[in-house]
Amino acid sequence: MSEIFLDLKHIKKKYGSFTALSDINLQIKKGELVCLLGPSGCGKTTLLRIIAGLEKPTDGEVYINGNNVTSYPPSRRNFGIVFQSYALFPNMTVYENIAFGLKNKHLPKSEIDKKVKEILEQVNLSSQIKKYPMQLSGGQQQRIALARALVMSPDFLLLDEPLSALDAKVREKVRKEIRSLQQKLGITTIMVTHDQEEALTMADTIVVMNNACVMQQGSPTDVYDNPTSSFVADFIGSINFFKGNLSKNANITTDKQLEEKLLKKSGNLLKACRPEDIEIVEERSLNSFNVQIHNIEFHGYGYRLWLSLTEDEMSLNNEYLSFDISTEEFFKRSLSAGDIISIRFKRGKLHYFEEE
Protein backbone atom coordinates (compact mmCIF):
# COMPACT_ATOMS: atom_id res chain seq x y z
CA MET A 1 0.00 0.00 0.00
CA SER A 2 1.32 3.40 -0.96
CA GLU A 3 1.34 6.16 1.53
CA ILE A 4 -1.71 8.44 1.71
CA PHE A 5 -0.71 12.03 1.09
CA LEU A 6 -4.01 13.85 1.15
CA ASP A 7 -7.08 12.77 3.05
CA LEU A 8 -10.36 14.66 2.74
CA LYS A 9 -12.96 13.73 5.34
CA HIS A 10 -16.61 14.67 4.96
CA ILE A 11 -15.85 17.95 3.21
CA LYS A 12 -18.88 20.14 2.80
CA LYS A 13 -19.09 23.63 1.36
CA LYS A 14 -22.14 25.83 1.39
CA TYR A 15 -22.58 29.30 -0.02
CA GLY A 16 -25.67 30.51 1.82
CA SER A 17 -28.24 27.82 1.18
CA PHE A 18 -26.45 26.56 -1.96
CA THR A 19 -24.39 23.38 -1.55
CA ALA A 20 -21.21 23.52 -3.66
CA LEU A 21 -19.74 20.35 -2.11
CA SER A 22 -21.64 17.71 -0.23
CA ASP A 23 -19.77 15.20 1.91
CA ILE A 24 -16.61 14.66 -0.13
CA ASN A 25 -14.38 11.81 1.05
CA LEU A 26 -11.21 11.33 -0.89
CA GLN A 27 -7.77 9.85 -0.36
CA ILE A 28 -4.87 10.68 -2.63
CA LYS A 29 -1.65 8.68 -2.63
CA LYS A 30 1.80 10.19 -2.56
CA GLY A 31 3.24 10.76 -6.03
CA GLU A 32 -0.05 10.30 -7.87
CA LEU A 33 -1.52 12.52 -10.54
CA VAL A 34 -5.20 12.82 -9.77
CA CYS A 35 -7.67 14.47 -12.11
CA LEU A 36 -10.84 16.02 -10.76
CA LEU A 37 -13.16 15.64 -13.72
CA GLY A 38 -16.71 16.85 -14.07
CA PRO A 39 -19.08 19.26 -15.78
CA SER A 40 -19.04 22.99 -15.22
CA GLY A 41 -20.26 24.00 -11.78
CA CYS A 42 -19.89 20.57 -10.14
CA GLY A 43 -17.46 21.92 -7.51
CA LYS A 44 -13.99 21.06 -8.86
CA THR A 45 -12.40 24.46 -8.29
CA THR A 46 -14.08 24.80 -4.91
CA LEU A 47 -12.55 21.49 -3.84
CA LEU A 48 -9.11 22.50 -5.12
CA ARG A 49 -9.34 25.81 -3.23
CA ILE A 50 -10.27 23.97 -0.05
CA ILE A 51 -7.23 21.70 -0.45
CA ALA A 52 -5.09 24.82 -0.93
CA GLY A 53 -6.62 26.57 2.08
CA LEU A 54 -7.87 29.42 -0.10
CA GLU A 55 -11.39 28.49 0.96
CA LYS A 56 -12.63 27.14 4.30
CA PRO A 57 -14.92 24.11 4.27
CA THR A 58 -18.27 24.55 6.01
CA ASP A 59 -17.70 21.13 7.52
CA GLY A 60 -15.13 18.35 7.39
CA GLU A 61 -11.34 18.08 7.61
CA VAL A 62 -8.32 18.20 5.36
CA TYR A 63 -5.33 16.04 6.29
CA ILE A 64 -1.96 16.41 4.60
CA ASN A 65 0.66 13.79 5.45
CA GLY A 66 -1.45 12.75 8.42
CA ASN A 67 -1.71 16.27 9.87
CA ASN A 68 -5.02 18.02 10.23
CA VAL A 69 -4.40 21.24 8.28
CA THR A 70 -8.03 22.39 8.09
CA SER A 71 -7.30 25.59 9.98
CA TYR A 72 -3.92 26.24 8.30
CA PRO A 73 -3.56 29.20 5.92
CA PRO A 74 -2.31 28.48 2.38
CA SER A 75 1.23 29.55 3.32
CA ARG A 76 1.54 26.61 5.73
CA ARG A 77 0.51 23.97 3.19
CA ASN A 78 3.50 24.19 0.84
CA PHE A 79 1.90 23.69 -2.59
CA GLY A 80 2.52 25.10 -6.03
CA ILE A 81 -0.45 26.25 -8.08
CA VAL A 82 -1.10 26.95 -11.76
CA PHE A 83 -4.37 28.40 -13.06
CA GLN A 84 -6.05 28.47 -16.43
CA SER A 85 -4.93 32.01 -17.15
CA TYR A 86 -1.20 32.34 -17.09
CA ALA A 87 -0.99 34.94 -14.33
CA LEU A 88 2.69 35.61 -14.97
CA PHE A 89 3.91 39.09 -14.02
CA PRO A 90 3.82 40.90 -17.39
CA ASN A 91 6.50 43.42 -16.47
CA MET A 92 9.05 40.78 -15.45
CA THR A 93 11.20 38.56 -17.63
CA VAL A 94 10.95 34.78 -17.51
CA TYR A 95 13.95 34.74 -15.19
CA GLU A 96 12.43 37.34 -12.84
CA ASN A 97 9.06 35.59 -12.83
CA ILE A 98 10.58 32.32 -11.72
CA ALA A 99 13.01 33.95 -9.28
CA PHE A 100 10.27 36.00 -7.62
CA GLY A 101 9.28 33.57 -4.87
CA LEU A 102 12.88 32.62 -4.14
CA LYS A 103 13.84 36.28 -3.73
CA ASN A 104 11.01 36.71 -1.25
CA LYS A 105 12.55 33.87 0.72
CA HIS A 106 15.85 35.82 0.73
CA LEU A 107 17.89 33.02 -0.76
CA PRO A 108 21.43 33.94 -1.85
CA LYS A 109 21.64 35.20 -5.42
CA SER A 110 23.84 32.34 -6.58
CA GLU A 111 21.38 29.76 -5.30
CA ILE A 112 18.44 31.54 -6.95
CA ASP A 113 20.38 31.60 -10.20
CA LYS A 114 21.11 27.89 -10.03
CA LYS A 115 17.53 26.90 -9.21
CA VAL A 116 15.98 29.08 -11.92
CA LYS A 117 18.30 27.68 -14.57
CA GLU A 118 17.74 24.11 -13.46
CA ILE A 119 13.96 24.35 -13.57
CA LEU A 120 14.03 26.13 -16.94
CA GLU A 121 15.98 23.21 -18.29
CA GLN A 122 13.35 20.83 -16.93
CA VAL A 123 10.58 22.59 -18.86
CA ASN A 124 12.83 22.93 -21.93
CA LEU A 125 12.68 26.71 -22.03
CA SER A 126 16.25 27.74 -21.18
CA SER A 127 16.46 29.73 -24.40
CA GLN A 128 13.55 31.98 -23.36
CA ILE A 129 15.11 33.23 -20.12
CA LYS A 130 15.28 36.92 -21.09
CA LYS A 131 11.88 37.19 -22.71
CA TYR A 132 8.78 38.85 -21.31
CA PRO A 133 5.53 36.83 -21.03
CA MET A 134 3.92 38.64 -23.97
CA GLN A 135 6.79 37.43 -26.18
CA LEU A 136 5.92 33.79 -25.43
CA SER A 137 3.26 31.47 -26.84
CA GLY A 138 0.40 30.33 -24.59
CA GLY A 139 1.97 26.90 -24.18
CA GLN A 140 5.31 28.42 -23.23
CA GLN A 141 3.65 30.74 -20.73
CA GLN A 142 1.94 27.80 -19.05
CA ARG A 143 5.24 25.93 -18.82
CA ILE A 144 6.82 29.02 -17.21
CA ALA A 145 3.91 29.18 -14.77
CA LEU A 146 4.61 25.51 -13.98
CA ALA A 147 8.33 26.23 -13.54
CA ARG A 148 7.51 29.14 -11.24
CA ALA A 149 5.41 26.80 -9.09
CA LEU A 150 7.96 23.97 -9.10
CA VAL A 151 11.03 26.07 -8.34
CA MET A 152 9.77 26.54 -4.78
CA SER A 153 10.08 22.76 -4.21
CA PRO A 154 6.45 22.35 -3.15
CA ASP A 155 5.17 19.17 -1.49
CA PHE A 156 2.36 19.01 -4.02
CA LEU A 157 1.03 20.68 -7.11
CA LEU A 158 -2.46 22.03 -7.76
CA LEU A 159 -3.47 22.70 -11.36
CA ASP A 160 -6.82 24.29 -12.27
CA GLU A 161 -7.53 23.67 -15.97
CA PRO A 162 -3.95 24.64 -16.89
CA LEU A 163 -4.38 23.60 -20.53
CA SER A 164 -7.87 24.79 -21.37
CA ALA A 165 -6.80 28.11 -22.87
CA LEU A 166 -4.46 26.36 -25.32
CA ASP A 167 -5.39 25.07 -28.77
CA ALA A 168 -5.67 21.32 -29.32
CA LYS A 169 -2.22 20.60 -30.71
CA VAL A 170 -0.36 22.64 -28.09
CA ARG A 171 -2.56 21.20 -25.37
CA GLU A 172 -1.52 17.69 -26.33
CA LYS A 173 2.16 18.62 -26.25
CA VAL A 174 2.04 20.46 -22.91
CA ARG A 175 -0.09 17.65 -21.46
CA LYS A 176 2.70 15.15 -22.22
CA GLU A 177 5.31 17.50 -20.80
CA ILE A 178 3.44 18.08 -17.56
CA ARG A 179 2.88 14.37 -17.13
CA SER A 180 6.49 13.35 -17.75
CA LEU A 181 7.83 16.09 -15.48
CA GLN A 182 5.35 15.13 -12.78
CA GLN A 183 6.46 11.50 -13.01
CA LYS A 184 10.12 12.41 -13.05
CA LEU A 185 9.77 14.56 -9.93
CA GLY A 186 7.30 12.15 -8.34
CA ILE A 187 5.28 15.11 -7.13
CA THR A 188 1.72 14.54 -5.94
CA THR A 189 -0.49 16.51 -8.30
CA ILE A 190 -4.18 17.34 -8.32
CA MET A 191 -5.44 18.66 -11.60
CA VAL A 192 -8.89 20.01 -12.36
CA THR A 193 -10.22 19.43 -15.84
CA HIS A 194 -13.51 19.06 -17.62
CA ASP A 195 -11.78 17.39 -20.56
CA GLN A 196 -12.23 13.62 -20.34
CA GLU A 197 -9.45 12.93 -22.82
CA GLU A 198 -7.02 14.91 -20.69
CA ALA A 199 -8.05 12.93 -17.63
CA LEU A 200 -7.85 9.56 -19.41
CA THR A 201 -4.40 10.20 -20.87
CA MET A 202 -2.72 11.89 -17.91
CA ALA A 203 -4.15 10.62 -14.65
CA ASP A 204 -3.21 7.76 -12.35
CA THR A 205 -6.59 8.26 -10.73
CA ILE A 206 -9.69 10.01 -12.01
CA VAL A 207 -12.21 11.44 -9.59
CA VAL A 208 -15.47 11.99 -11.45
CA MET A 209 -17.66 14.65 -9.88
CA ASN A 210 -21.22 15.79 -10.51
CA ASN A 211 -23.60 18.03 -8.58
CA ALA A 212 -21.27 18.64 -5.61
CA CYS A 213 -20.58 14.90 -5.17
CA VAL A 214 -17.90 12.37 -6.09
CA MET A 215 -19.58 9.89 -8.44
CA GLN A 216 -16.65 7.49 -8.89
CA GLN A 217 -12.94 7.25 -8.26
CA GLY A 218 -10.58 4.89 -10.05
CA SER A 219 -7.89 4.38 -12.66
CA PRO A 220 -8.70 5.61 -16.18
CA THR A 221 -9.32 2.05 -17.41
CA ASP A 222 -11.48 1.30 -14.41
CA VAL A 223 -13.83 4.26 -14.79
CA TYR A 224 -14.03 3.68 -18.55
CA ASP A 225 -14.60 -0.08 -18.43
CA ASN A 226 -16.62 -0.30 -15.23
CA PRO A 227 -18.66 2.85 -14.77
CA THR A 228 -20.90 2.51 -11.73
CA SER A 229 -23.52 4.99 -12.88
CA SER A 230 -25.05 6.05 -16.16
CA PHE A 231 -23.67 9.54 -15.50
CA VAL A 232 -20.05 8.32 -15.44
CA ALA A 233 -20.64 6.01 -18.42
CA ASP A 234 -21.95 8.92 -20.41
CA PHE A 235 -19.49 11.56 -19.23
CA ILE A 236 -16.40 9.49 -20.04
CA GLY A 237 -16.34 8.26 -23.62
CA SER A 238 -19.38 7.60 -25.81
CA ILE A 239 -22.10 5.14 -24.95
CA ASN A 240 -25.53 4.03 -26.18
CA PHE A 241 -28.34 3.69 -23.66
CA PHE A 242 -31.39 1.59 -24.27
CA LYS A 243 -34.23 -0.23 -22.59
CA GLY A 244 -36.03 -3.46 -23.19
CA ASN A 245 -35.15 -6.50 -25.24
CA LEU A 246 -35.01 -7.13 -28.91
CA SER A 247 -37.54 -9.28 -30.64
CA LYS A 248 -38.09 -12.78 -29.27
CA ASN A 249 -35.47 -14.10 -31.60
CA ALA A 250 -32.70 -11.88 -30.39
CA ASN A 251 -32.18 -11.84 -26.69
CA ILE A 252 -29.37 -9.37 -26.12
CA THR A 253 -29.10 -10.05 -22.42
CA THR A 254 -25.69 -11.55 -21.89
CA ASP A 255 -25.84 -11.72 -18.14
CA LYS A 256 -29.26 -12.92 -17.04
CA GLN A 257 -28.35 -13.26 -13.37
CA LEU A 258 -27.03 -9.75 -13.08
CA GLU A 259 -30.05 -8.38 -14.84
CA GLU A 260 -32.45 -10.22 -12.56
CA LYS A 261 -30.59 -9.00 -9.49
CA LEU A 262 -30.75 -5.42 -10.65
CA LEU A 263 -34.36 -5.70 -11.72
CA LYS A 264 -35.30 -6.69 -8.18
CA LYS A 265 -33.82 -3.45 -6.91
CA SER A 266 -35.54 -1.16 -9.32
CA GLY A 267 -38.31 -1.40 -11.83
CA ASN A 268 -36.47 -0.05 -14.78
CA LEU A 269 -33.18 -1.26 -16.07
CA LEU A 270 -31.04 0.81 -18.33
CA LYS A 271 -28.64 -1.06 -20.57
CA ALA A 272 -25.67 0.50 -22.26
CA CYS A 273 -23.03 -0.37 -24.80
CA ARG A 274 -20.03 1.55 -26.07
CA PRO A 275 -19.80 2.06 -29.85
CA GLU A 276 -16.63 -0.04 -30.05
CA ASP A 277 -18.31 -2.97 -28.32
CA ILE A 278 -20.59 -3.84 -31.21
CA GLU A 279 -19.74 -6.23 -34.02
CA ILE A 280 -21.20 -7.23 -37.35
CA VAL A 281 -22.27 -10.85 -37.78
CA GLU A 282 -22.46 -12.62 -41.10
CA GLU A 283 -25.72 -14.29 -40.42
CA ARG A 284 -28.66 -13.45 -38.26
CA SER A 285 -28.47 -15.57 -35.09
CA LEU A 286 -30.06 -15.77 -31.65
CA ASN A 287 -28.26 -12.81 -30.16
CA SER A 288 -28.02 -10.57 -33.16
CA PHE A 289 -30.45 -8.09 -34.61
CA ASN A 290 -30.91 -6.14 -37.77
CA VAL A 291 -30.26 -2.45 -38.10
CA GLN A 292 -30.13 0.04 -40.93
CA ILE A 293 -27.19 2.35 -41.53
CA HIS A 294 -28.55 5.85 -41.30
CA ASN A 295 -25.40 7.91 -41.44
CA ILE A 296 -21.64 7.42 -41.79
CA GLU A 297 -18.98 9.62 -40.20
CA PHE A 298 -15.25 9.45 -40.87
CA HIS A 299 -13.23 9.85 -37.66
CA GLY A 300 -9.70 9.46 -38.98
CA TYR A 301 -8.85 6.29 -37.04
CA GLY A 302 -12.02 4.65 -38.34
CA TYR A 303 -15.69 5.17 -39.07
CA ARG A 304 -18.67 5.76 -36.83
CA LEU A 305 -21.93 4.41 -38.15
CA TRP A 306 -25.26 5.70 -36.88
CA LEU A 307 -27.76 2.88 -36.97
CA SER A 308 -31.52 2.85 -36.73
CA LEU A 309 -33.37 -0.11 -35.29
CA THR A 310 -35.53 -2.14 -37.56
CA GLU A 311 -37.00 -4.24 -34.78
CA ASP A 312 -39.26 -3.43 -31.87
CA GLU A 313 -39.15 -4.20 -28.15
CA MET A 314 -36.03 -2.20 -27.60
CA SER A 315 -35.98 1.55 -27.23
CA LEU A 316 -32.94 3.71 -27.59
CA ASN A 317 -32.46 6.80 -25.47
CA ASN A 318 -31.10 8.54 -28.53
CA GLU A 319 -32.46 8.32 -32.01
CA TYR A 320 -29.58 6.25 -33.36
CA LEU A 321 -27.16 3.63 -32.13
CA SER A 322 -23.51 4.54 -32.64
CA PHE A 323 -21.13 1.84 -33.82
CA ASP A 324 -17.39 2.26 -34.39
CA ILE A 325 -15.83 0.20 -37.14
CA SER A 326 -12.25 0.07 -38.39
CA THR A 327 -11.46 1.57 -41.79
CA GLU A 328 -10.30 -1.84 -42.94
CA GLU A 329 -13.55 -3.59 -42.10
CA PHE A 330 -15.63 -0.69 -43.37
CA PHE A 331 -14.08 -1.00 -46.84
CA LYS A 332 -13.96 -4.79 -46.81
CA ARG A 333 -17.72 -4.81 -46.39
CA SER A 334 -18.23 -1.83 -48.71
CA LEU A 335 -20.89 -0.38 -46.46
CA SER A 336 -23.10 2.53 -47.38
CA ALA A 337 -26.05 4.42 -45.95
CA GLY A 338 -29.32 2.55 -46.27
CA ASP A 339 -27.73 -0.91 -45.94
CA ILE A 340 -29.28 -3.38 -43.51
CA ILE A 341 -26.73 -5.25 -41.39
CA SER A 342 -26.88 -7.76 -38.56
CA ILE A 343 -25.02 -6.79 -35.41
CA ARG A 344 -24.55 -7.99 -31.87
CA PHE A 345 -23.04 -6.65 -28.68
CA LYS A 346 -19.65 -8.11 -27.87
CA ARG A 347 -19.66 -10.70 -25.14
CA GLY A 348 -19.58 -9.28 -21.60
CA LYS A 349 -19.61 -5.70 -22.83
CA LEU A 350 -23.11 -4.69 -21.89
CA HIS A 351 -23.48 -2.37 -18.90
CA TYR A 352 -26.48 -2.31 -16.61
CA PHE A 353 -27.62 0.66 -14.60
CA GLU A 354 -30.52 1.39 -12.38
CA GLU A 355 -32.45 4.15 -14.00
CA GLU A 356 -31.78 7.45 -12.28
Ligand SMILES: Nc1ncnc2c1ncn2[C@@H]1O[C@H](COP(=O)(O)OP(=O)(O)OP(=O)(O)O)[C@@H](O)[C@H]1O
Ligand atom coordinates in the same frame (compact mmCIF):
# COMPACT_ATOMS: atom_id res chain seq x y z
N1 LIG B 1 -17.81 32.42 -3.82
C1 LIG B 1 -18.91 31.81 -4.23
N2 LIG B 1 -20.13 32.23 -3.86
C2 LIG B 1 -21.26 31.60 -4.26
N3 LIG B 1 -21.27 30.52 -5.05
C3 LIG B 1 -20.10 30.04 -5.47
C4 LIG B 1 -18.86 30.65 -5.09
N4 LIG B 1 -17.85 29.95 -5.65
C5 LIG B 1 -18.44 28.96 -6.36
N5 LIG B 1 -19.78 29.00 -6.24
C6 LIG B 1 -20.73 28.07 -6.86
O1 LIG B 1 -20.37 26.75 -6.52
C7 LIG B 1 -20.55 25.87 -7.61
C8 LIG B 1 -19.25 25.15 -7.91
O2 LIG B 1 -18.31 26.08 -8.40
P1 LIG B 1 -16.87 25.66 -8.91
O3 LIG B 1 -16.16 26.89 -9.32
O4 LIG B 1 -16.25 24.81 -7.89
O5 LIG B 1 -17.25 24.78 -10.19
P2 LIG B 1 -16.28 24.03 -11.23
O6 LIG B 1 -16.60 22.60 -11.15
O7 LIG B 1 -14.87 24.46 -10.99
O8 LIG B 1 -16.83 24.59 -12.63
P3 LIG B 1 -16.00 25.04 -13.95
O9 LIG B 1 -15.70 23.78 -14.72
O10 LIG B 1 -17.02 25.88 -14.68
O11 LIG B 1 -14.81 25.81 -13.54
C9 LIG B 1 -21.03 26.73 -8.78
O12 LIG B 1 -22.43 26.60 -8.89
C10 LIG B 1 -20.65 28.13 -8.37
O13 LIG B 1 -21.56 29.07 -8.90
Ligand SMILES: [Mg+2]
Ligand atom coordinates in the same frame (compact mmCIF):
# COMPACT_ATOMS: atom_id res chain seq x y z
MG1 LIG C 1 -13.47 25.57 -12.10
